[in-house]
Amino acid sequence: MFQYDFMQHAFIAGTLIAIMCGVIGVFIIARSLSFVAHTISHIGFAGAAFAAYAGIDPLVGLLAFTLAGSVGVGQMGVRMFRRDASISVILSLALGLGILFLSLGNIQGNYSRTLLFGSVVGIDLQDIWQIVAITLFVLIALCAGYRWLKFDSFDQVGAQAAGLPIRWISIGFLLLMAVATSVTIQIVGALLVFSLMTVPAAAARLYTQSIFGMILLSSLIAVLSVWFGLVSGYYTNAPVSFFIVAFDAVSYFLGIIYHRLMERRRAVA
Amino acid sequence: MLRRVQINDLQVSFNGEEILKDLSLDVSPGQMYAIIGPNGAGKSTLLKSILGLIHPQHGEIVLSCDQKKPVIGYVPQSRVIDDDMPICARDFISLGQVSSFFPWPSRREKRILHEMMIFTDTDRLAKKPVGKLSGGERQRVFLAQALVRHPDLLLLDESTANLDPDAQTRMMELVKKAVHEWGVTVLFICHDFQMVRAYADHILLMTRGYYKTGDVQSILDDQAMLKNVFQSSFDEGVTHHEGSASSGLSVSASSR
Ligand SMILES: Nc1ncnc2c1ncn2[C@@H]1O[C@H](COP(=O)(O)OP(=O)(O)O)[C@@H](O)[C@H]1O
C-alpha cells in the first residue's frame, strides 16, 4: 500500500497529528477541558465552512475561529465553562453557523462530509509541510511550558501558591488547543478531533500514575490507532475514522479492566 | 536565608467586611511562629496575603532575603485531590520543581527530589497515587512538594488537623528538622495547643479585630484571655444553632 503517494502522505500526516493529540490530550484531561475541546472543534467547523464560503484557505478560517473561540472561553472563565449550560449554547451556535455558511456558499455535500468526518486521502505535499510546521510548533511550545503547565494542570492550588501566572498558563493552553484542533480537523474531521485528543489520554491514565508515562502512552495509543485505522481502511474500504475510534475505545475499556485488577491487587496486598 | 518578615498595619476586607484590621507582626528568621484563633478569624487570609494571593487594601508585608528573591513554601488548608487523576506521589512532589524550563529534570534536581523524599519519609510512597494516601502521608507529600523549592519561609495552614496524634508529631518533627537544617522560617496555623506548646517559639493569637503576640507561656498560660477569644466565637455558634432550631428546621438541620 506504500506504493501510493496518498498513503505515504496519510501515514506521515496521521502520525504527526496523533503524537500531538496524544501529548496535548493528557493536559486536556488533567484540566477537565474535554468539553471545551469538543466546543472548540465545533467552532473550527464553523470556521472551515466560513472559509469555504468566503473562498479563503480553510486553515486560515479554522485558525481565526478557533483562536477567537478559545480567547472567548478564557475570558468567560474556564471554571464556569466546565459546568455551565453556556457550553451547549456556544456549541450549538457554532454548528448552526457552520451549516449556514455551507448553505450560503452552496458548498457540495462532499466537502461538508470531509469537514465533519475527515479525509485522509486528499493530503498533498504542501499539506504535509503545513502539518509538520504546526505540530512542531505545538510540541515545542508544550515542551517549553511543560513544567508550568504540568504544575498548573495537576495541582492548581500548588501552582498558584508557587507564584505561577495561572491565568496566562490557562489562556496559553487554550490557544495551543485551538491551533492543534485546527490542523487536526483537516485530517480527521470536526466530529472526531475530540476523540483523538481525549480518548488516548483518558486511556493512558488508567495504565500509569506517572505524568511522563501518561504522555508517552497516550501518544503511543494515538499513533497506533491511526496506523491501525489507515491499514484497516485501506484493506476494507470502510471509513478510517471508524477504525481509529474503535481502537482508542478498546484501549480505554481494556484500561478500565486493567485498572480494576490493579486496584484489587493493591487491596489484597 | 530569610532576614526578616515584617507586617505593618495590614488591612484586608472582602465585600466591605473587614477581616484583618491593623495587623502587625514581626517574625525573626529561623523561628517557628504559631497562629491560633477561632474559625473565621482570618488566619488563612493572613497567610494568603503573605503569599500575594490576596491583595491587602492597606499596609505592607516586607520579606527580605540576602541577595535573592525570597521563596515561599505553602501547604494550603484544602486541596482537591482528584481520584480520577491518580498521579503518583513522586510526580506530585516534583511538580514543585519549576526553576528551570527544560522539560526533563537535571541531575541536581533528581538528587534534591530524592533527598527530600528521604527527608520526609515519602520515598516508599513514591509510586502510590496521591489520592490513595492516608491523611498523614498526604500532608508529608504536600510538605515535600513545598520543600523541593528550598523555601526561605514555610507557611502551613492547619497541616496537622485531622491527623492522629502520632502523625501530628511526625509532621511537626519534620518541620522542626527543616528549621534546623536549612534555617527555614515557619508560620503555622494550628488548633492543637499541645502541638503549639511543643513546637512554637512565638504565638500570634487572633480573632476579628484583636491580635496578641507573645512567647508561648505568656499566651497559652493566660487562660482568661484564651477563654475570652475562643468563647466569644463559641457563643456565636450556639446562638446560631438555637436560631435554626426555633425556626422549626431542627430536623433537616440535624440530618445534614
Ligand atoms: N475570597 C474570599 N471572599 C470573601 N470572603 C472571604 C474570602 N476568603 C475568606 N473570606 C472570609 O474571611 C473570613 C476569614 O476567613 P479565613 O481567613 O479562612 O479564616 P480562618 O482561616 O481563620 O478560619 C471568613 O469569614 C471567610 O468567609
Ligand SMILES: [Mg+2]
Ligand atoms: Mg483557615
